[in-house]
Amino acid sequence: MAEGILVKQLVDALKLHVISGAEFLSQRQITISDISRPGLELTGYFTYYPHNRLQVFGRTESAFANSLTGEERKVVVRRMCEKDTPAFIISRGLPATQEMIDEATRGGVPILGSELPTTRLSSVLTEYLHTQLAERRSMHGVLVDVYGLGVLIIGNSGVGKSETALELVKRGHRLIADDRVDVYQRDENTVVGEAPRILKNLMEIRGIGIIDVMNLFGAGAVRTETPISLIVNLENWQKDRNYDRLGSDEKAQMIFDVPVPKITIPVKVGRNLAIIIEVAAMNFRARSMGYDATKVFETNLSSLIKENSLEDEGPAAGQSDSDQPKPAAKKKDDPHD
DSSP states (O other): OOOOEEHHHHHHHHTOEEEEOGGGTTTOEEOOSOEEOOHHHHTTOOTTOOTTSEEEEOHHHHHHHHHSOHHHHHHHHHHHOOTTOOOEEEOTTOOOOHHHHHHHHHHTOOEEEOSSOHHHHHHHHHHHHHHHHSOEEEEESEEEEETTEEEEEEESTTSSHHHHHHHHHHTTOEEEESSEEEEEEEETTEEEEEOOGGGTTEEEETTTEEEEHHHHHOGGGBOSEEEEEEEEEEEEOOTTOOOOSSSOOOEEEEETTEEEEEEEEEEOTTOOHHHHHHHHHHHHHHHHTTOOHHHHHHHHHHHHHHHHHHHHTOHHHHSOGGGSOOOOOOOOOOTTO
């Protein structure tokens, strides 16, 4: 889990406007992705007050706060302003009461505003915070967007990962990260990969050095992040190893709690790895859409075996009685014999 982000980062990322407490934006930190709507707290119930969360005021909370007296609002807001309370956020462009502004300023808590409806604002806040605060793991490999699918190319050092990715970029695909990929889990079924800040848009090619892919190939050749859909393991061809030739040996690699499909491609002189990875991505997409060439082959093979079996059994099993050869008729005795 990341240590936290500053409230200022949240304001800049989501284009929130600052109602009060601009001087506190770089002092207050968000350490948890959950948010709170302080309905019970406005009534005076603070037993389970989640003070370390963003406090979101929607239409209901604002209406109830306006129904209180000025002194009651002061007392409630003062109790809500704890040392680890990141910020108050008011949705729908609703105004903040003067008592809220005064007590929040006294407690060093910024008040932010948004024009979004409360439900939409809560969703946007949660998604952004979950992404920023999610646990990250570094993996050795190259991440490329191939036909809209995130393909993570892994393998031993020197096997040709970066060179293969470079050829894919030249063929119109997009680079996300080279050499090191930072991954995090977005939800129960998705892991996302991105480049570390120091390596963004850069690639190392042995014999040339560091190149800037965006500068050489344009903005369309790079992408900031992508969900990882397929892992391609490159390894030097081993004569004594039986590689999958039918596509029926499905494997997966766990990244956090998500199993990601994985295939192994043997590397040797004469194999065009970029084209093979393109085909692997297209084949993966076809499977996800319900077409499996391996199953088609197995069906065709079963049909052929069945046909050959019927032929081998002979006409007795495959022909009717009328088709059976009849015995020769007996000759009548010839009186001249």
